[in-house]
Structure formats: structure tokens, C-alpha cells
Amino acid sequence: MSVSVKICGLKTQETLEAAIDGGASHVGFIFFAKSPRNIALKDAGLLADRARGRARNVAVSVNADDETLDAIVSEVRPDMLQLHGSESPERVAAVKARYGLPVMKAVALKEQGDLRQMEPYQGVADRFLFEARPPAGSELPGGNGVPFDWTILSTIDPDIDYMLSGGLDAENIGDALAATGARGVDLSSGVESAPGQKDIKRIAEFFEALRSAERAAA
Numbered sequence: 008m009s010v011s012v013k014i015c016g017l018k019t020q021e022t023l024e025a026a027i028d029g030g031a032s033h034v035g036f037i038f039f040a041k042s043p044r045n046i047a048l049k050d051a052g053l054l055a056d057r058a059r060g061r062a063r064n065v066a067v068s069v070n071a072d073d074e075t076l077d078a079i080v081s082e083v084r085p086d087m088l089q090l091h092g093s094e095s096p097e098r099v100a101a102v103k104a105r106y107g108l109p110v111m112k113a114v115a116l117k118e119q120g121d122l123r124q125m126e127p128y129q130g131v132a133d134r135f136l137f138e139a140r141p142p143a144g145s146e147l148p149g150g151n152g153v154p155f156d157w158t159i160l161s162t163i164d165p166d167i168d169y170m171l172s173g174g175l176d177a178e179n180i181g182d183a184l185a186a187t188g189a190r191g192v193d194l195s196s197g198v199e200s201a202p203g204q205k206d207i208k209r210i211a212e213f214f215e216a217l218r219s220a221e222r223a224a225a
């Protein structure tokens with residue numbers, strides 16, 4: 008079975024096309040002012056229209072209020088909302104009900120016990136995005152380009168639907184898949200030449216490495 012891939016933080020047509028051509032199942036747009044990947048609503052709407060039907064459009068927000076999410080949903084018409092802040096299970100349920108869209112909830116992991124943070128969201132979030140805790144001093148809850156200890160996921164219930172994230176790139180994707188058996192992965196920094204600057208060559212190299220890892224595992 009092929010691994011689903013979300014390339015996150017896209018801002019240009021060229022890199023969006025490179026992601027979809029490479030085989031991305033999901034493309035992500037960041038709505039967080041402090042991020043170098045932050046995108047204007049109108050630009051995200053145009054990119055999402057271009058991707059529609061070829062990849063699933065994911066709108067990423069951080070503790071966004073209804074007014075902000077209303078604007079995102081109306082302009083971008085995403086297929087999925089990714090909640091990447093400290094949204095409570097009740098907030099996740101309310102967002103799902105308000106927009107009728109699936110929600111992926113980000114959970115940051117550093118040690119085995121952190122997996123317990125996921126429990127209140129089970130049966131509420133449609134999917135999880137497991138990634139590293141942000142390094143000290145980072146203003147970004149995601150997109151920091153740091154991996155976590157993947158062995159944390161070695162005992163996870165195989166029925167839990169998640170994307171593995173945090174510092175993935177062409178060099179480590181084979182090891183990451185071998186360690187976790189993840190069926191979905193998400194990445195951003197690993198296909199950039201500088202923060203917020205997606206790189207077509209690095210996107211292609213990532214997909215090449217992923218296919219090679221999939222062949223090795225078959």
C-alpha cells in the first residue's frame with residue numbers, strides 16, 4: 008500500500024504542481040501570521056482551486072476563532088481542517104460540526120507518555136498528526152524541521168489513523184517508515200531551500216526516496 012503524503016506550507020503554483028506531480032495526496036496551506044509559510048486567503052484559494060480533485064486541500068490553523076475559520080473555509084473550501092494549536096476536544100468537535108469537514112488534530116510528542124494527550128481526542132478527531140515538540144524559543148507550533156523519537160509509536164494501536172510528521176526529508180523517510188509503519192506522512196522544512204521556500208528539486212528527491220523505501224518494504 009502506498010503511503011499518503013501531505014506537503015505542507017505551499018505558497019506557489021510551481022511548488023504546488025511539483026508536490027502533486029510527485030504524488031502528494033494532500034497539500035497544506037498555513038494560516039498563522041508568524042510562520043514563514045503563512046499565505047493570504049486569496050492566494051490559498053487560488054492554489055486550492057488548482058489542486059481540487061487532484062489532492063486534498065488542508066487548511067492549517069492555530070487556535071483560530073470561528074470568524075477566522077469562517078473566512079478560511081469560505082475562501083479556500085478545504086477538504087480538511089488541521090488544528091495545530093491547543094484546541095480542546097470540545098473545540099475540535101465544535102469545528103467539525105460547524106463546517107462538516109474532517110479534522111486532523113496535531114499532537115506533539117517527545118516521550119512515550121505524551122501519547123496520552125491523544126486519548127481525549129479519539130473518536131472526535133478524524134486523524135492525528137504526530138510531530139515533535141517545538142524546540143525551546145520557537146514561535147512555531149509546527150514546521151520546525153525537527154524529528155521526534157519514532158519508537159514512541161512502536162506500540163500504537165494500528166487502527167489509529169495518523170500522519171507522521173516532524174523533520175522528515177529524503178534522507179530519513181526510509182528509516183521513519185521502517186520504524187513506525189506509518190501509512191501517512193507530512194513534511195514541510197525537508198523540501199525547502201530556506202524557511203518558507205519550497206524547492207522543486209527537493210520535492211522530487213523526497214518522492215524518489217519515498218518510492219525507493221516503499222519498494223524496499225514490499
Ligand SMILES: O=C(O)c1ccccc1NCC(=O)[C@H](O)[C@H](O)COP(=O)(O)O
Nearest residue numbers: 015042149150151152173174194195196
Ligand atoms: O509550518 C509551519 O510554519 C506551521 C506553523 C504553524 C502551525 C503549523 C505549521 N506547520 C504544520 C505542518 O503540518 C508541518 O508540515 C509540520 O509541522 C511538519 O513540519 P516540518 O517539521 O518542517 O516538516
